[in-house]
Amino acid sequence: MTELPLAIDLARMQFAFTVSFHIVFPAFSIGLASYLAVLEALWLKTGRQVYIDLFQYWVKIFALAFGMGVVSGIVMSYQFGTNWSVFSDKTGPVLGPLMGYEVLSAFFLEAGFLGVMLFGMNKVGKGLHFLATLMVAAGTLFSAFWILSVNSWMQTPAGYGINEMGQFIPVNWVEIIFNPSFPYRLVHMVLAAYLTTAFVVGGVGAYHLLRDRSNQAARVMFSMAMWMAAIVAPVQIVAGDLHGLNTLEHQPAKVAAMEGHFETQRGAPLILFGLPDMEAEETRYAIEIPRLGSMILTHDWNGEVKGLKEWPPEERPNATLVFWSFRVMVGIGFAMMALGAWSLWLRLRKSLYDAKGTYLAAMIMGPSGFIAVLAGWITTEVGRQPYTVYGLLKTLDSASPLDAPAVAVSLAVFAGVYFVVFGAGVFYILRLMGKSPDSGESGLDAGVPSRAAGGIAVYADTNQSQPAE
Amino acid sequence: MGIDLAFIWAGLIAVAILAYVILDGFDLGIGILFPFLKGVRHRDQAMNTVAPVWDGNETWLVLGGGGLFAVFPLAYAIILPALYAPIIAMLIGLIFRGVAFEFRWRTNRWKTTWDMSFFLGSLTASFAQGVTLGALIQGIEVSGRAYAGGWWDWLTPFSLMCGVALVVGYGLLGATWLIMKTDGTLNSRAYHLSWFLAAGMALVMGIVSIWTPFLDPKFMQRWFSAPSIYYVSVVPVITFALFVALVLSLNAKRDGRPFLISLALFLISYIGLGISMYPFMIPPSITIWQAAAPDESLRFLLTGTVVLLPVIVIYTAYSYWVFRGKTRSGEGYH
Numbered sequence: 001m002t003e004l005p006l007a008i009d010l011a012r013m014q015f016a017f018t019v020s021f022h023i024v025f026p027a028f029s030i031g032l033a034s035y036l037a038v039l040e041a042l043w044l045k046t047g048r049q050v051y052i053d054l055f056q057y058w059v060k061i062f063a064l065a066f067g068m069g070v071v072s073g074i075v076m077s078y079q080f081g082t083n084w085s086v087f088s089d090k091t092g093p094v095l096g097p098l099m100g101y102e103v104l105s106a107f108f109l110e111a112g113f114l115g116v117m118l119f120g121m122n123k124v125g126k127g128l129h130f131l132a133t134l135m136v137a138a139g140t141l142f143s144a145f146w147i148l149s150v151n152s153w154m155q156t157p158a159g160y161g162i163n164e165m166g167q168f169i170p171v172n173w174v175e176i177i178f179n180p181s182f183p184y185r186l187v188h189m190v191l192a193a194y195l196t197t198a199f200v201v202g203g204v205g206a207y208h209l210l211r212d213r214s215n216q217a218a219r220v221m222f223s224m225a226m227w228m229a230a231i232v233a234p235v236q237i238v239a240g241d242l243h244g245l246n247t248l249e250h251q252p253a254k255v256a257a258m259e260g261h262f263e264t265q266r267g268a269p270l271i272l273f274g275l276p277d278m279e280a281e282e283t284r285y286a287i288e289i290p291r292l293g294s295m296i297l298t299h300d301w302n303g304e305v306k307g308l309k310e311w312p313p314e315e316r317p318n319a320t321l322v323f324w325s326f327r328v329m330v331g332i333g334f335a336m337m338a339l340g341a342w343s344l345w346l347r348l349r350k351s352l353y354d355a356k357g358t359y360l361a362a363m364i365m366g367p368s369g370f371i372a373v374l375a376g377w378i379t380t381e382v383g384r385q386p387y388t389v390y391g392l393l394k395t396l397d398s399a400s401p402l403d404a405p406a407v408a409v410s411l412a413v414f415a416g417v418y419f420v421v422f423g424a425g426v427f428y429i430l431r432l433m434g435k436s437p438d439s440g441e442s443g444l445d446a447g448v449p450s451r452a453a454g455g456i457a458v459y460a461d462t463n464q465s466q467p468a469e
Numbered sequence: 470m471g472i473d474l475a476f477i478w479a480g481l482i483a484v485a486i487l488a489y490v491i492l493d494g495f496d497l498g499i500g501i502l503f504p505f506l507k508g509v510r511h512r513d514q515a516m517n518t519v520a521p522v523w524d525g526n527e528t529w530l531v532l533g534g535g536g537l538f539a540v541f542p543l544a545y546a547i548i549l550p551a552l553y554a555p556i557i558a559m560l561i562g563l564i565f566r567g568v569a570f571e572f573r574w575r576t577n578r579w580k581t582t583w584d585m586s587f588f589l590g591s592l593t594a595s596f597a598q599g600v601t602l603g604a605l606i607q608g609i610e611v612s613g614r615a616y617a618g619g620w621w622d623w624l625t626p627f628s629l630m631c632g633v634a635l636v637v638g639y640g641l642l643g644a645t646w647l648i649m650k651t652d653g654t655l656n657s658r659a660y661h662l663s664w665f666l667a668a669g670m671a672l673v674m675g676i677v678s679i680w681t682p683f684l685d686p687k688f689m690q691r692w693f694s695a696p697s698i699y700y701v702s703v704v705p706v707i708t709f710a711l712f713v714a715l716v717l718s719l720n721a722k723r724d725g726r727p728f729l730i731s732l733a734l735f736l737i738s739y740i741g742l743g744i745s746m747y748p749f750m751i752p753p754s755i756t757i758w759q760a761a762a763p764d765e766s767l768r769f770l771l772t773g774t775v776v777l778l779p780v781i782v783i784y785t786a787y788s789y790w791v792f793r794g795k796t797r798s799g800e801g802y803h
Contacts, residue, residue: 064571070524071567075560077534081549082556088549089614092542093762097770100539103532104777111528112784115521116791123791165614167542169763400550406620410557417561421568428575 004395007402011083012395014411016381018075020374021418025069027373030144030190031197032062033137035224040133044126053217057437058201061429063118066110068425075414083407087388087398094160094168094176095150102146110139144190152182154389155380156250168389180250184243185380191236192376195336196369198228203366204433206359217437219353222362226352229340237333241296247383248297251390252306254383257319258326259293260286261307268293268305273327276319281309283323317385325378332372339365474768475761478540479750481774485536487739489529491642491732496523498643500566500591501636503584505662511655512584518650518796520570525785527563539770543614544750544760551609551616552601552623559597565590595639596632600624603631606745607684608752627680634673638735641666645728652795660719663727667715670731674708674738681745685753688745704741711737 004012036055043051077099080088116124116132124132159175160168170176202225208218248255256262260271260283270293274286294303308316339361346352384390388398496519506512519526537545549556569587573580604623611617644666647659682689691697711734718726746752750760761767 064575067524067568067571070527071564074527074531074563077531077538078549078556078560080538081534081545082553085546085550085615088538089542089546092538092545093766096535096539096542096545096762097766099535100532100770101773103528103535104773104781107528107531108525108777108781108785111525112781112788114524115788119521120791163763167763170765170769173769400546401615401617402550403620406553410553413557413561417564421564424572424579425568428572431575 005404007404007407008396008399010404010407010411011399011402014083014407014414015079017411017418018072018079018414020377021422022069022072022076023373023377024370025065025072026140026143027189027193027196027370028200029062029066029069030140030193031195031200032058032065033133033140034194035197035201036062037130037133037137040130044130050217050220053437054221057217057432059118061432064425064429064432066114068422070111072418072422081400083400083402084388084398085400087393090167090393090398091154091389092167094170095153097170098146098150098153098177102143102150106139106143106146109142110136113139141190144193145186148186148189149177149179149182151380152185153177153179155185155384156181157389157392168392181243181246184239184246187239188236188243188376191232191239192369192373194228195232195236196373198225198232199336199362199365199369200367201225202229202362203364206362206366207433208436209353210356210359210363212436213353215436221437222359223352225362226340226343226347229336230344231340233333233337233340237337240330240333245297247380251383253308253311253315254317254322254380255297256306256308256310257317257322257383258379259297259305260319260323261293261305262309262319263307264304264310265307266294266304267291267302268297268307270296271323274323276323278316278318278320283319315386317383322379322383325375325382329372329375329379332368332375335365335368336372474764474771475540475758477771478536478761478767479757481771481778482533482536482540483739483743485529485532487736489526489533490739491735492526492529493523494639494735495519495642495646495728496526497566497591497595498639498641499647500569500587500643501595501640502643502647502662503588503591506655506658509580511658514651514655514796515647516570516573516587518647521792522788523567523570525788527567530563536770540762540767541750541757541760542762544755546614547609547611547616547751547755548605551618552604553620555597555600555604555623559594559601562590562593562595562597566594591639592636595636599632599635600628602635602742603628606631606681606742606752611751611754627684630673630680631677634677637666637669637673638738641670641731642728642735645731649725649728650796656724660722663719667712667719670734671712674734678705678708678741687753691744701744704737704744708734708737 036058039051039055039058042048043055113132113135116129117136120132121129153176156179157168158179159170159172161171163169201221205218205220205222205225208215209222212218244255244258257276259268260274260276261268262276262281262283267290269286269288269290271283271286271288274283274288276283291301294305295301297303297305308319339358342358343352346355346358386395387393388395499515499519502515503512506515534545537548565586567590569583569590573583573587576583600623603625607625607627609616609618610622641663644659644663648656648663651659682692692701711730715727715730715734718730748756748758750757
């Protein structure tokens with residue numbers, strides 16, 4: 001752990017702040033776009049009104065979340081240059097084209113078809129509209145593909161050379177894109193996005209069922225969400241475990257921090273809880289299960305597990321933070337699996353729509369996916385420190401020639417703006433979620449000004465108020 | 470070498486930035502004109518003309534930034550720190566502008582607030598983009614592979630003038646777009662505003678054009694010495710002809726034409742800018758070739774761009790086609 005100059009610490013804070021705010025929206029829109037595509041497909045296939053009602057209900061929420069994802073994402077695309085210009089200059093030749101492909105294959109696809117998806121129901125036929133919905137969903141997944149490839153390369157760089165200017169240069173694109181940690185990270189993140197959305201949908205469904213357990217649309221969304229939880233949560237835990245083993249192979253220091261191990265030992269315990277102390281180089285108040293750490297990480301009761309003392313102090317990630325963020329993520333993962341399993345039990349007993357306690361639990365779990373996603377990103381990003389490109393480029397050597405006051409001012413401005421703007425956005429989303437999904441739900445429909453769906457358009461000059469739904 | 474990849478990419482990035490300026494220009498322009506539109510109905514109608522397309526328009530900005538990072542990483546790494554404050558201001562402006570599209574429909578009490586957010590956001594973003602452009606033209610101090618100037622180097626009378634110029638220009642694009650896309654009282658209002666903005670555009674274009682050559686002897690040489698003067702002198706002639714055509718089309722109430730002529734005015738300004746700057750990526754010291762990434766990076770991204778860019782243009786055009794024609798008052802796109 002080295003002390004970084006103030007300006008660089010502020011730049012790191014700014015990145016952490018803006019990227020944390022940003023990731024919440026894509027995580028939600030990746031899952032929601034796929035969910036909307038499923039709803040529309042079911043509607044086209046069965047013709048049941050409830051599916052189109054749900055589509056119209058969630059599409060308004062999607063429009064808000066997507067809009068916030070776009071504007072917070074533009075900030076990210078310029079922040080590499082403003083605060084991390086040395087990183088940009090050195091990694092541009094390798095990472096730039098991947099981000100270029102993200103724009104060309106994902107962002108334009110999403111943006112190009114979003115208009116048709118939101119406003120085009122009556123302008124184009126059902127088939128074309130469904131195509132637009134599919135394209136938007138595909139765009140969100142392409143976006144995940146490219147940006148996770150970029151992040152994975154920073155974690156496990158491969159397929160590169162270094163030129164005389166000190167830039168990373170591409171040698172093998174396949175090795176760069178499909179670098180060692182990429183497949184694991186991609187699966188883990190897409191599943192996380194799906195679970196996050198499932199729990200939001202389930203929580204909203206549960207809320208409306210608590211108010212009226214005969215609400216048909218709420219029943220359908222709650223049931224769909226619980227299927228997702230039951231099936232995807234266990235798969236995610238397995239995927240996470242495999243991702244962890246891949247991290248152990250390529251970034252053992254990160255795993256040592258996650259586990260709170262300072263000493264390298266055979267037959268290492270699994271530390272359930274404790275307080276890793278970087279100064280004292282020990283995890284205090286540890287509650288541990290003997291030998292289980294070795295078993296999980298090496299599949300051998302006596303396997304050797306490396307501790308942080310293997311690395312000099314200036315090359316250790318901050319275990320205090322990583323240890324706990326990792327536990328928050330894992331804890332939520334198991335809670336999700338438990339709720340999914342419980343819902344299966346209720347289905348067997350035919351009492352899924354008569355379970356007030358379960359509804360309450362699902363409502364409380366509604367935002368849990370976001371917390372897990374943030375905790376997971378904190379684990380992997382803080383665990384990558386002190387490097388931006390693992391083992392090759394230090395965070396300390398990545399920043400622009402920065403001036404602390406300028407970074408502090410821009411950080412303060414971003415913080416203020418984000419809380420006001422995205423606070424308002426989240427409030428509007430919650431308000432939409434608070435309304436019951438009705439039969440004949442108007443998406444963005446004819447007769448009212450576009451985008452007035454869910455709001456109320458009042459024309460001052462005629463004093464005529466039109467209820468939007 | 471064979472093909473000069475850096476040159477091709479400079480052309481592609483230039484096209485991406487031009488596409489951004491033209492497309493996002495008119496929707497930023499509508500934001501700039503918001504205070505001059507009377508009543509909720511006009512504002513709703515104006516916003517509805519761009520609601521389905523603004524997001525795609527803004528994506529060109531991400532392509533410009535992302536493309537610069539990919540193929541001219543050195544330029545990206547120098548320009549952005551050099552223009553720290555205007556870039557941040559632009560981003561903040563775009564946030565307020567972008568969310569207003571969604572938020573203003575969701576509330577009655579705060580609708581006016583989000584209208585204000587739409588206006589101020591658009592204004593700030595446009596002004597900041599103009600300042601950024603002006604600062605780039607006047608040159609950036611570089612030493613080694615990094616920006617070497619101060620925090621306020623971008624702030625000069627010239628860059629502020631460019632900020633004003635771009636706001637006026639976007640305003641003209643917005644007003645002529647409204648002429649094309651609306652009818653009734655809003656259409657008349659848009660004509661009225663276009664007259665003022667056309668006059669303003671003539672003024673700011675004149676000032677910036679005359680000012681630019683005095684910034685750098687290289688610019689002066691390009692514009693006012695043989696042999697280049699023989700072919701660059703067409704630029705002011707075409708510009709003058711375009712203004713005449715703009716006045717005539719506004720007078721004749723040709724709904725689509727003023728917008729197209731305004732686009733042509735942007736195009737000619739852009740070509741003039743290119744003439745001044747070529748072959749520099751960052752005046753006065755970094756050329757296109759010095760800023761370029763290794764050929765392997767350029768080739769890899771070019772391969773996909775050749776395929777994807779035409780596809781993007783086709784479905785973007787399709788999206789505009791779906792929402793073609795006039796947007797009637799009180800009728801949304803659905």
